[in-house]
Amino acid sequence: MIVLQLFLDFALLSFVAFGGATALLPEMHRVVVEQHHWLNDATFTHLYAIAQAAPGPNVLVVTLIGWEVAGLGGALAATLAMCLPMSILIYLLIDRWEGFAGKRWQQAISLGVAPLAVGLIFSGATRIGMAAGFGPAAWALVGLAALANTRLKLHPLWFIGVGAVLGALGGV
Template sequence: MSLAWPILRALAVQFSLLSLLAFGGANAVIPEIHRQSVAIHHWMTDKDFAALFAIAQSAPGPNFLISTLVGWKAAGIPGALVATAAMCSPSCLLTFWAVKAWDRHHDHPWRTAIGAGIAPVTVGLVFSSAYVLVRAADSSWRLGLVTAVTAAIVYFTKLNPLWCLAAAALLGLTGVFGTP
């Protein structure tokens, strides 16, 4: 397979920028990843995106794996590696530098203000992600019910969410949600 340089470049630029905007982790930038890869670059459909997100959620590890899968869908394995590296490197370098600075100057009031100020914006972005995913995934009332029940279980109980994902996949196998 030949390397698709323009796509790799687009992935590198897009995910390095998102890396520095991902306050609160990858969940905060899902709507932007979705907008770029579905609406702007047409690397995949809305349904593909929902499927890839579901696969990323059911794998172990940190939650930025959706960027790995978007890179893979856009440009194969090289795309997956470029997207992953781009999503990690800028924020890692920034954190490395910040930790050094933090250990030198403890207890600066600006840090508390930045942390407290960014928090509610981040929450709004995670709600946006939920909204984008619900619109992509819930094409019938039955699927909407699965989303609602999962949300309630995860919100109100300490059950490992993986059980909900497994149960929903098994229910899907029986065909109650139809076949796309």
């Protein structure tokens, strides 16, 4: 029964996955932690961290959640549910979508998806920070890193390294 529920919940989520699975983190958290109580905040955050550290697509977090909740069946159900429904819909609609190229409503949708994805990803990052128990120093570091990243021409690994050193020293 849990496997079916995982499939249904993640299938619904797949239809609003603008920006990928990471953009859905707040809603995944709500469903998995708050609604069903399958995981707690710490486990959810750890699974997200593992998924981000591993090579591969960001949808890996869905597979890990499914695995943690219901083993191999849960991993397969959650992953298929996140990937399959929208893939089928896109396959069926892509020819028609291209036929509307140049229409005002089609351009409006195309332009509107980008800020939607950015907002969803920002919301997901905020949810992970809250679940990880970020304090004022950690939020300040996030803001400072975001600002520095827009102003400086440094590779992102420098920011990750500074954050790791500050974390190891107990600064955040």
